[in-house]
Amino acid sequence: MYLKPITNWTRRLAFENHLAVLILAWLTLLHFAGLWLFTRGFLLSRLALSNVTACEDYRLPPTHKRAVLLVIDALRFDFVSPDPPEPPSKFHHHVLTLPQELTRHQPSHSFLFDSFADPPTTTLQRLKGITTGSLPTFVDVSSNFDATSITEDSLISQLRRANKTVGSPLDKYDI
Amino acid sequence: MLHDYPSFNVEDLHTVDEGVIEHIFPLLKHENGTEWDFIIGHFLGVDHVGHRVGPEHSAMTAKLQQMDTVLRDIVELLDDDTLLVVMGDHGMNQQGDHGGDGELETSAALWFYSKSVPLSTSKSGTTSPSLMSMATYPGAQVPHRSIAQIDLVPTLSLLLGLPIPFNNLGFVIPELFQRGSDFQAAMEANTRQIKTYLDEYRTSPSGGELDAAWESLEESYQQSQVSTGESSSHAEAHYAFAREALETCRQLWAQFNTGLIVLGVLVLASAFAGSVRVYQELSVPSDTWEIVEIVVIKPLVQGFLGASSVALLISAIAWMVSSKVHLPISPAELAIFVLSFGAPIPLAIPTNIRTPKIPTPSFESILLVVYCGIFWSNSFVIWEERVVTFFLVSCILPRVIFSLGKSTGRLQWRLLGFSAVFLAAVRLMASSTICREEQHPFCHITFYASSLLPSPPTVTLLLIIPTALGLPTAVRRFLKIAAADQGLAPFYIEIVLRCFLVLGSAFWIIDLVDNSGIAAQYVDAQWAADSIRIVRSTVGRTVAGGSIVSLAFWSASPLNIAVRRKQDASGKSLVEVIGFANTYGSFYLLYVLFFFSFVWLTTQVSGQLPLALCLIAILAYLELIDTLRDIQQIGTGLPEQSSSGPSFSEIAPLALLAQLAFFSTGHQAVISTLQWKTAFVLTATRSVFSPFTVVSNTLGPIFVVALSAPLLGMWLISPLPQPAANNTVIRKTLKTALGFSIYFSTLLLSSAASAAWFRRHLMVWKVFAPRFMMAGLSMLAVDVGLLFATAGIATVLQNVRMAYKGVT
Numbered sequence: 001m002y003l004k005p006i007t008n009w010t011r012r013l014a015f016e017n018h019l020a021v022l023i024l025a026w027l028t029l030l031h032f033a034g035l036w037l038f039t040r041g042f043l044l045s046r047l048a049l050s051n052v053t054a055c056e057d058y059r060l061p062p063t064h065k066r067a068v069l070l071v072i073d074a075l076r077f078d079f080v081s082p083d084p085p086e087p088p089s090k091f092h093h094h095v096l097t098l099p100q101e102l103t104r105h106q107p108s109h110s111f112l113f114d115s116f117a118d119p120p121t122t123t124l125q126r127l128k129g130i131t132t133g134s135l136p137t138f139v140d141v142s143s144n145f146d147a148t149s150i151t152e153d154s155l156i157s158q159l160r161r162a163n164k165t166v167g168s169p170l171d172k173y174d175i
Numbered sequence: 176m177l178h179d180y181p182s183f184n185v186e187d188l189h190t191v192d193e194g195v196i197e198h199i200f201p202l203l204k205h206e207n208g209t210e211w212d213f214i215i216g217h218f219l220g221v222d223h224v225g226h227r228v229g230p231e232h233s234a235m236t237a238k239l240q241q242m243d244t245v246l247r248d249i250v251e252l253l254d255d256d257t258l259l260v261v262m263g264d265h266g267m268n269q270q271g272d273h274g275g276d277g278e279l280e281t282s283a284a285l286w287f288y289s290k291s292v293p294l295s296t297s298k299s300g301t302t303s304p305s306l307m308s309m310a311t312y313p314g315a316q317v318p319h320r321s322i323a324q325i326d327l328v329p330t331l332s333l334l335l336g337l338p339i340p341f342n343n344l345g346f347v348i349p350e351l352f353q354r355g356s357d358f359q360a361a362m363e364a365n366t367r368q369i370k371t372y373l374d375e376y377r378t379s380p381s382g383g384e385l386d387a388a389w390e391s392l393e394e395s396y397q398q399s400q401v402s403t404g405e406s407s408s409h410a411e412a413h414y415a416f417a418r419e420a421l422e423t424c425r426q427l428w429a430q431f432n433t434g435l436i437v438l439g440v441l442v443l444a445s446a447f448a449g450s451v452r453v454y455q456e457l458s459v460p461s462d463t464w465e466i467v468e469i470v471v472i473k474p475l476v477q478g479f480l481g482a483s484s485v486a487l488l489i490s491a492i493a494w495m496v497s498s499k500v501h502l503p504i505s506p507a508e509l510a511i512f513v514l515s516f517g518a519p520i521p522l523a524i525p526t527n528i529r530t531p532k533i534p535t536p537s538f539e540s541i542l543l544v545v546y547c548g549i550f551w552s553n554s555f556v557i558w559e560e561r562v563v564t565f566f567l568v569s570c571i572l573p574r575v576i577f578s579l580g581k582s583t584g585r586l587q588w589r590l591l592g593f594s595a596v597f598l599a600a601v602r603l604m605a606s607s608t609i610c611r612e613e614q615h616p617f618c619h620i621t622f623y624a625s626s627l628l629p630s631p632p633t634v635t636l637l638l639i640i641p642t643a644l645g646l647p648t649a650v651r652r653f654l655k656i657a658a659a660d661q662g663l664a665p666f667y668i669e670i671v672l673r674c675f676l677v678l679g680s681a682f683w684i685i686d687l688v689d690n691s692g693i694a695a696q697y698v699d700a701q702w703a704a705d706s707i708r709i710v711r712s713t714v715g716r717t718v719a720g721g722s723i724v725s726l727a728f729w730s731a732s733p734l735n736i737a738v739r740r741k742q743d744a745s746g747k748s749l750v751e752v753i754g755f756a757n758t759y760g761s762f763y764l765l766y767v768l769f770f771f772s773f774v775w776l777t778t779q780v781s782g783q784l785p786l787a788l789c790l791i792a793i794l795a796y797l798e799l800i801d802t803l804r805d806i807q808q809i810g811t812g813l814p815e816q817s818s819s820g821p822s823f824s825e826i827a828p829l830a831l832l833a834q835l836a837f838f839s840t841g842h843q844a845v846i847s848t849l850q851w852k853t854a855f856v857l858t859a860t861r862s863v864f865s866p867f868t869v870v871s872n873t874l875g876p877i878f879v880v881a882l883s884a885p886l887l888g889m890w891l892i893s894p895l896p897q898p899a900a901n902n903t904v905i906r907k908t909l910k911t912a913l914g915f916s917i918y919f920s921t922l923l924l925s926s927a928a929s930a931a932w933f934r935r936h937l938m939v940w941k942v943f944a945p946r947f948m949m950a951g952l953s954m955l956a957v958d959v960g961l962l963f964a965t966a967g968i969a970t971v972l973q974n975v976r977m978a979y980k981g982v983t
Binding site for chain 1: 202260315
């Protein structure tokens with residue numbers, strides 16, 4: 001008795017407007033398929049866990065009390081390398097020479113590396129990598145549904161937890 | 176201690192860096208040594224020079240010289256306790272740009288310097304060379320020590336005596352731990368941290384991603400745990416495990432699959448071609464509905480059968496091949512591609528002579544092409560909401576002005592009135608915005624009270640209850656135009672809808688009271704909070720449940736018409752049907768309204784006002800189009816019933832209105848504008864309904880407009896004679912639905928292509944990819960909305976057929 005309107009409804013759906021339903025359902029499936037394929041190739045995603053490493057875990061006696069971390073945006077390795085490509089560019093090779101000089105004179109105090117930055121090599125993605133040690137993805141799905149912004153354990157949050165004062169001339173590090 | 180400098184609008188290449196320099200040196204002076212433990216500074220100049228003039232320019236030399244001087248001064252001031260790290264966040268290509276995975280872009284410098292404490296005390300060479308990978312920079316003569324940039328994180332953490340951050344995948348840099356047994360301890364700490372992370376990730380909802388690699392990862396981890404001591408094989412095992420973890424995760428999270436991207440675009444393109452073809456078929460002005468069925472159905476079935484057999488064959492071959500060589504695309508993906516790409520092909524290729532010739536493109540289709548163009552420029556995507564408003568007004572205004580001269584008297588007034596209501600509603604909707612980050616400082620947030628205060632502005636709060644009370648009156652007024660507010664329509668609109676709307680607004684006002692904590696001043700705080708939440712959830716569930724129940728009742732309701740018997744002057748008995756002219760539209764509108772009520776509930780107060788305006792705009796638009804048709808009819812003298820149905824020019828403005836509704840309800844094509852608080856509409860804590868209500872909040876406005884679009888094909892259409900009238904409605908509504916869908920799939924196709932094309936672009940993750948996601952999600956919202964529409968239309972058709980049975 002109560003089901004009558006509903007069964008009527010589905011029957012009408014099936015017989016009355018069947019071509020419209022068929023075509024639109026068919027299109028919906030095609031769109032789903034296209035989006036599914038595209039997204040699998042395009043959207044890099046991972047789940048961002050909000051866990052934090054406890055203070056007593058995985059640590060060593062410190063060698064330094066403090067640190068100065070200077071990010072020079074887009075500082076490519078060859079700009080500071082002692083062995084840049086041949087022939088060197090007069091515009092950007094052997095110009096910023098301090099790192100190679102100190103590495104030559106104080107080999108146990110100064111270390112210079114060519115570091116591989118995971119793509120996408122965009123500043124915000126990289127800063128996240130440099131502070132959290134994790135890989136960049138576009139969609140950092142939050143493991144905590146309630147959170148409006150994603151906070152992952154990072155160098156900065158560990159410094160804060162250790163009651164260290166972080167000074168920064170730019171507020172984007174105020175994570 | 177935080178100083179912000181404008182970073183992306185800087186014309187002068189030095190301002191940003193001077194700001195940093197100005198603040199960093201005072202900190203480094205000895206007398207300020209107690210003020211900090213960690214300084215982080217970011218010099219943007221090198222990047223700016225790169226983007227502006229590229230690396231091969233004297234400006235770059237000047238910039239690097241300046242950086243050299245700054246570093247020398249900093250080293251000068253450095254004390255014994257401080258470690259200096261200087262690094263590039265990424266590199267740059269030959270043009271000075273970055274964002275992608277080119278060798279020059281991914282190669283960044285990383286320099287550690289300790290002024291007096293040596294970082295390495297034991298002789299070099301104690302670490303196995305296999306742990307110290309080397310790489311030759313493109314064009315260089317000698318290889319250099321190469322690491323992963325994220326290796327910085329565990330290294331710096333341990334050097335400062337801090338724990339390694341939980342999600343880290345980097346591995347300690349051996350050179351910096353050559354002090355006694357430090358390296359061994361560092362490695363062990365690092366390995367355990369990575370293992371803890373992987374274990375935790377595996378227990379998360381996304382843990383299945385690791386399935387394929389898990390056995391091997393476990394084995395590598397066991398390898399690192401069996402051997403102990405300072406042997407080099409021990410270190411190698413640790414290193415091998417860490418790098419395997421990193422590589423596994425890179426494979427999972429950080430690589431584009433260009434093949435799949437292309438296949439996805441091809442499927443969308445073929446679906447687009449198929450739908451355009453069906454649309455054209457429906458545009459042929461005729462009542463030969465059965466022929467359409469044959470012309471469309473036959474290729475549809477052919478395509479499906481053909482594609483599925485080819486898909487089966489190809490995936491079987493791929494499956495056999497995949498056991499020998501690694502394919503970038505799995506057999507299942509291949510099968511889905513062939514099936515969905517192939518199915519529309521027989522339809523898309525015109526085989527009969529009846530193909531209509533390509534019509535001259537309408538103004539609206541040219542606008543659509545221009546609209547597609549904006550996805551290829553980041554600044555246009557950022558300002559899309561304004562572009563949409565402009566397009567919408569541009570679609571309407573010229574037609575109105577053009578027709579104004581051709582009409583007289585009552586028609587002219589109708590034209591003026593409805594276009595004024597429509598344009599005013601659109602304009603007011605456009606004034607509601609949440610402003611995306613990049614729009615500052617040229618955008619003023621009106622959706623919230625301010626950028627810092629995410630509560631509705633006072634004006635909105637004052638207006639919302641009057642709006643909720645008044646909207647049903649306005650809706651009924653529109654139905655009254657054709658006297659189609661008979662039957663149960665007054666009850667559904669004036670009582671049921673009004674209740675839902677008022678409760679839907681009350682929900683958010685209760686939510687505000689809860690957040691403000693006002694109640695706690697008078698009664699026990701906990702009791703107040705608990706009872707407020709119970710009331711709030713009850714209100715939410717009442718509206719949600721109520722709209723579903725109303726839908727069921729509606730499907731069994733009579734049409735919005737009244738039958739009156741009277742006698743004409745000669746004494747003949749006549750039957751007058753009141754509300755006859757809009758039989759279809761008025762009844763279907765009720766169906767839309769119940770969905771509207773639910774979307775209203777899941778929209779915050781500030782979004783409800785634009786939503787109300789959107790409904791008014793839709794109704795005004797329907798009347799406006801009808802008026803324009805009337806004017807045209809007077810000009811040509813053709814009967815309306817046999818026309819080919821709504822033209823693309825008539826459908827396009829509704830699609831634009833759907834986009835505007837999305838923007839004006841506090842959304843933008845960025846993830847950060849998702850309104851997470853709508854997750855708690857039906858329950859006070861997170862529940863199975865939460866994702867559903869967030870989706871309804873985000874895509875509801877588009878869904879509602881999609882659901883209303885078929886009204887264009889049935890508004891003010893005479894229900895007689897039967898069954899011809901029903902067939903006309905079926906054809907016209909399907910045509911409208913397809914036109915609407917085509918509009919969105921055109922946008923989707925263009926935004927998907929632009930996201931794929933710009934996958935190496937600086938702004939891909941900020942602009943192009945989120946816009947593609949919005950396009951994909953709104954396409955699905957439109958698809959689902961149109962499918963729901965067909966269900967509603969089927970009910971309307973059935974009721975009309977029963978009501979006019981035997982009437983001629």
